[in-house]
Amino acid sequence: MQVSFISQKYDRIILLTTIVLALGGIFHLWTIVASGETYYLFHQVSWVCVGIGVMFLFSFFRVGLWQRGVYFFYGIILFFLLFVLLKEEGIYGAQRWIKIGAFGFQPSEFAKLILIIVLAKLLASKEKVSKKGIILSFCFTLIFLILVAFQPDLGSAIILLPLWLAMLFLAGISLKRIFTILGLGSLLLPLSYFFLHPYQKTRILTFLNPGRDPLGAGWNILQSKVALGSGRLTGKGLGGAVHTQLSFLPRPFTDFILATIGEEWGFIGILLLLGLYSIIIARGMKIVRQESNNFAKLVGEGIVILLFLQIFINIGMVVGIMPITGVPLPLISYGGSSTIMFFAGIGILLSIKRFGDR
Amino acid sequence: MTRQDQFERRVKIFWIIIICGLFVLLGRIAWLQLIEGERYFRISKNSRLRLVPLPCTRGLILDRNGEKLAGNEAFFSIGVVPSNVIDIDESIERFDEFLDIDKEIAKKRIQEANNIFRPVCVKRNIDLSAVTYLLEKEEDFPGTVILTEPVRSYYYDEMCAHVLGHVGEVNQEELTANSTFGVELGDLVGKMGVEKAYNSYLQGEKGGRQVEVDAHGRTLRVISEKDPLPGDSVYLTIDLEMQKIAGEKLGQRKGVVLIGDYETGEILTLVSHPSFNPNLFSWGVSENEWSKLVQEPGDPLENRALRGEYPPASTFKIIVAAAALEDNIIGKEDLFFCGGELPVGNRTFKCWKEEGHGRLNLEEAIINSCDVFFYQLGLKIGLDKIIQQARLFELGKVTGIDLVSEKSGLLPTREWKLKAKGEAWYPGDTVNLSIGQGFLLVTPIQMFRVIAAVANGGSLVNPYLVKEIVDSQGKVIESFSPGRGKKIPISSSIFDFLGKSLRGVVREGTGWRAENKIVKIAGKTGTAESSDKERPHNWFIGYTLSDDTRLAIVVLVEHREEEISIAAQIAGEILSQIFNKN
Numbered sequence: 014m015q016v017s018f019i020s021q022k023y024d025r026i027i028l029l030t031t032i033v034l035a036l037g038g039i040f041h042l043w044t045i046v047a048s049g050e051t052y053y054l055f056h057q058v059s060w061v062c063v064g065i066g067v068m069f070l071f072s073f074f075r076v077g078l079w080q081r082g083v084y085f086f087y088g089i090i091l092f093f094l095l096f097v098l099l100k101e102e103g104i105y106g107a108q109r110w111i112k113i114g115a116f117g118f119q120p121s122e123f124a125k126l127i128l129i130i131v132l133a134k135l136l137a138s139k140e141k142v143s144k145k146g147i148i149l150s151f152c153f154t155l156i157f158l159i160l161v162a163f164q165p166d167l168g169s170a171i172i173l174l175p176l177w178l179a180m181l182f183l184a185g186i187s188l189k190r191i192f193t194i195l196g197l198g199s200l201l202l203p204l205s206y207f208f209l210h211p212y213q214k215t216r217i218l219t220f221l222n223p224g225r226d227p228l229g230a231g232w233n234i235l236q237s238k239v240a241l242g243s244g245r246l247t248g249k250g251l252g253g254a255v256h257t258q259l260s261f262l263p264r265p266f267t268d269f270i271l272a273t274i275g276e277e278w279g280f281i282g283i284l285l286l287l288g289l290y291s292i293i294i295a296r297g298m299k300i301v302r303q304e305s306n307n308f309a310k311l312v313g314e315g316i317v318i319l320l321f322l323q324i325f326i327n328i329g330m331v332v333g334i335m336p337i338t339g340v341p342l343p344l345i346s347y348g349g350s351s352t353i354m355f356f357a358g359i360g361i362l363l364s365i366k367r368f369g370d371r
Numbered sequence: 372m373t374r375q376d377q378f379e380r381r382v383k384i385f386w387i388i389i390i391c392g393l394f395v396l397l398g399r400i401a402w403l404q405l406i407e408g409e410r411y412f413r414i415s416k417n418s419r420l421r422l423v424p425l426p427c428t429r430g431l432i433l434d435r436n437g438e439k440l441a442g443n444e445a446f447f448s449i450g451v452v453p454s455n456v457i458d459i460d461e462s463i464e465r466f467d468e469f470l471d472i473d474k475e476i477a478k479k480r481i482q483e484a485n486n487i488f489r490p491v492c493v494k495r496n497i498d499l500s501a502v503t504y505l506l507e508k509e510e511d512f513p514g515t516v517i518l519t520e521p522v523r524s525y526y527y528d529e530m531c532a533h534v535l536g537h538v539g540e541v542n543q544e545e546l547t548a549n550s551t552f553g554v555e556l557g558d559l560v561g562k563m564g565v566e567k568a569y570n571s572y573l574q575g576e577k578g579g580r581q582v583e584v585d586a587h588g589r590t591l592r593v594i595s596e597k598d599p600l601p602g603d604s605v606y607l608t609i610d611l612e613m614q615k616i617a618g619e620k621l622g623q624r625k626g627v628v629l630i631g632d633y634e635t636g637e638i639l640t641l642v643s644h645p646s647f648n649p650n651l652f653s654w655g656v657s658e659n660e661w662s663k664l665v666q667e668p669g670d671p672l673e674n675r676a677l678r679g680e681y682p683p684a685s686t687f688k689i690i691v692a693a694a695a696l697e698d699n700i701i702g703k704e705d706l707f708f709c710g711g712e713l714p715v716g717n718r719t720f721k722c723w724k725e726e727g728h729g730r731l732n733l734e735e736a737i738i739n740s741c742d743v744f745f746y747q748l749g750l751k752i753g754l755d756k757i758i759q760q761a762r763l764f765e766l767g768k769v770t771g772i773d774l775v776s777e778k779s780g781l782l783p784t785r786e787w788k789l790k791a792k793g794e795a796w797y798p799g800d801t802v803n804l805s806i807g808q809g810f811l812l813v814t815p816i817q818m819f820r821v822i823a824a825v826a827n828g829g830s831l832v833n834p835y836l837v838k839e840i841v842d843s844q845g846k847v848i849e850s851f852s853p854g855r856g857k858k859i860p861i862s863s864s865i866f867d868f869l870g871k872s873l874r875g876v877v878r879e880g881t882g883w884r885a886e887n888k889i890v891k892i893a894g895k896t897g898t899a900e901s902s903d904k905e906r907p908h909n910w911f912i913g914y915t916l917s918d919d920t921r922l923a924i925v926v927l928v929e930h931r932e933e934e935i936s937i938a939a940q941i942a943g944e945i946l947s948q949i950f951n952k953n
Binding site: 182183236238240241242245279280290302305310317325328329 | 379422594
């Protein structure tokens with residue numbers, strides 16, 4: 014009975030693809046960590062297990078729950094973001110973590126998901142999105158953005174802006190307004206730049222263009238391109254990530270993990286990975302299209318867009334077409350908060366399908 | 372169009388954007404792996420990438436007339452490329468045979484290098500014989516390179532040390548603060564003085580070259596390159612000539628000479644003695660030398676002008692007098708009697724002049740620095756009003772001069788005493804306070820502001836040390852001119868009276884040793900008892916009465932050896948020599 018229950022109500026394709034992707038990620042991690050080194054592997058396995066649990070848990074909640082409780086959840090994340098900022102010590106010079114027992118978690122990851130839900134709530138309620146609604150939604154985005162940026166986690170902070178714009182666009186605000194916002198934004202950015210100190214300007218320029226810094230970020234990008242490119246069509250095979258194993262890349266299994274995938278599994282491996290991502294995105298969009306509830310549709314589409322944005326920004330960084338920002342590769346990069354957050358997102362997509370009216 | 376339809380359409384637009392995005396990524400990856408793949412494969416197999424750092428030069432520090440005070444000279448250092456070292460311990464042992472090297476630090480640096488293809492500096496400033504030795508035995512030292520490095524040089528050694536500060540190797544804390552700035556372990560950053568306060572300007576930006584090399588290490592191709600950006604140059608308000616004169620006149624005495632423009636707050640001279648040689652730090656000071664400097668009696672590293680806290684002694688009478696006149700406690704002609712001592716409670720407070728001054732008015736009391744007059748005046752004014760007046764001159768508060776770690780002195784109050792000493796405030800404490808003794812502590816730079824305010828008629832100037840910052844192209848980036856500070860809310864007639872009295876101090880009173888034929892000076896002396904056993908500190912704060920050169924001066928001699936007001940004499944000698952040159 015249980016099996017048939019799952020098969021009827023669940024989108025099996027998205028469910029299986031997600032799990033395959035995460036397991037593939039673990040397998041790849043196993044091939045690049047030194048033999049006998051179980052620390053990272055053990056952690057990632059536990060996070061994926063927790064993630065799968067969270068995914069099923071979230072698939073049981075109706076989206077109405079999120080709609081009702083969203084400000085409460087926003088408040089909780091806000092509290093954690095403030096807490097992280099106010100506590101003293103940081104990891105890697107940034108204060109993104111909250112320690113609970115042996116595990117730390119990054120509230121900024123969950124902030125992305127909660128922001129999607131808040132924006133959906135604000136923008137779905139009315140027939141037509143008012144100016145007030147736009148400004149209000151911007152304020153909610155800005156609060157998270159500032160708190161995350163101050164950690165400082167510029168990557169996670171900057172991703173919130175396109176997310177906000179995408180949600181506005183989906184909610185159906187006129188193109189004229191979209192362009193007004195873009196215009197205002199492009200006016201304000203250089204204006205605020207004008208007020209910065211010269212040394213702050215240098216920092217921003219380096220952040221935007223790592224080529225300015227061939228000793229630091231630029232060097233990482235070059236190494237990442239060498240690692241990825243050297244995989245050629247078929248890759249160097251299992252355990253063959255020689256280039257990355259010699260510690261050419263900083264922390265090769267977090268943000269730069271794609272370079273090692275390309276090195277070991279070649280272009281074929283990359284095709285497979287992007288294929289799996291495409292399936293999740295396509296199925297996610299299908300779920301959204303079949304849904305009639307405005308709020309659920311916005312939440313679902315927001316999750317799909319977040320997934321795509323992170324894939325694009327992370328891979329873009331590894332292949333040298335985007336600035337270096339600490340954005341992990343969804344479901345693959347080593348890291349608990351990001352992994353669990355994406356499982357939770359998929360869980361919400363599943364619940365939209367489960368309780369959907371069609 | 373219904374909302375439903377519109378949503379459908381917009382989702383479709385996203386679908387198109389996403390597909391395009393994924394194809395862009397795929398295309399880029401295909402290009403890297405399928406077209407450029409062979410080349411990258413070759414590079415990765417032989418690890419034929421090298422990173423050649425191009426160091427940047429630190430900005431210059433110059434005096435107000437463009438005289439170079441700090442610059443960079445080329446010296447040799449030994450670097451090690453971690454990726455080419457076979458056995459770290461053995462390599463370090465080899466160095467140790469002919470160099471004085473800190474093994475622990477050198478090892479740590481090689482092991483913790485950010486980038487194993489770049490040379491890490493293990494020993495700075497090696498002499499020419501060591502260079503030739505290394506070049507002869509090159510094969511015994513795998514991965515060792517000789518670096519020609521620009522080394523921070525201070526051309527006047529001890530003379531401007533406290534203003535300029537020094538550089539030193541970046542510590543973990545500073546590294547975190549500068550993390551996106553291209554600063555790494557082993558780099559030098561400003562540690563004190565202007566070097567520290569203006570480090571972000573002086574630092575500059577390192578350059579580098581990514582190169583592909585052949586099997587023999589010869590450059591095949593430059594992949595990317597960035598030119599180093601030299602640091603900006605800082606022009607100080609300091610006048611080297613005046614600094615020199617002040618240093619000479621202070622001589623070997625411990626103390627401070629501060630000279631500045633009393634209208635603008637520009638500091639022209641800042642001498643703090645004993646001093647240190649900042650060049651010692653430029654090659655990374657050894658543990659030994661450091662502890663020697665820190666333990667040396669007299670704290671040569673301490674900038675006494677900003678961080679020395681002393682009782683102001685009789686120089687504080689200026690503020691007490693201002694308080695009395697502002698609140699009409701006494702008139703200018705009212706008289707008090709000085710019989711050489713005054714009993715208050717069960718204690719007897721003495722005047723510096725044992726036989727007493729007799730009957731005198733406020734101006735005469737200032738000129739002769741009569742203590743008993745001010746005891747009686749202070750008791751009449753009361754603690755609160757005196758402190759209130761001192762607050763107007765911002766004693767007890769940092770002046771905000773553009774150097775870091777200034778001290779604030781101490782302005783005692785009833786609450787403070789109860790908390791710090793567990794005792795109530797006694798009238799005797801007020802008596803002490805009214806001649807600037809007791810708990811009150813000030814820094815020389817605070818007293819500079821006090822005397823400058825008297826000189827300019829009541830404006831509290833903001834002292835500063837940097838005039839202009841100029842980039843490597845000679846373009847002025849920032850130019851500082853705080854100008855007149857905020858007005859002290861005291862009527863200007865009081866400042867006129869104080870000015871007249873202070874001129875009297877030098878003309879015929881306790882400050883007569885500052886009087887000279889070249890420049891008219893007004894000022895106030897002070898002799899501060901620090902403790903029973905030690906010799907007193909000696910103050911002179913004053914200013915010139917000249918129309919074109921508006922200088923205020925603070926001279927402090929710590930534990931004076933002479934029985935005379937040596938500070939006034941030094942101030943007179945310095946100012947007359949400066950004006951003689953003009």
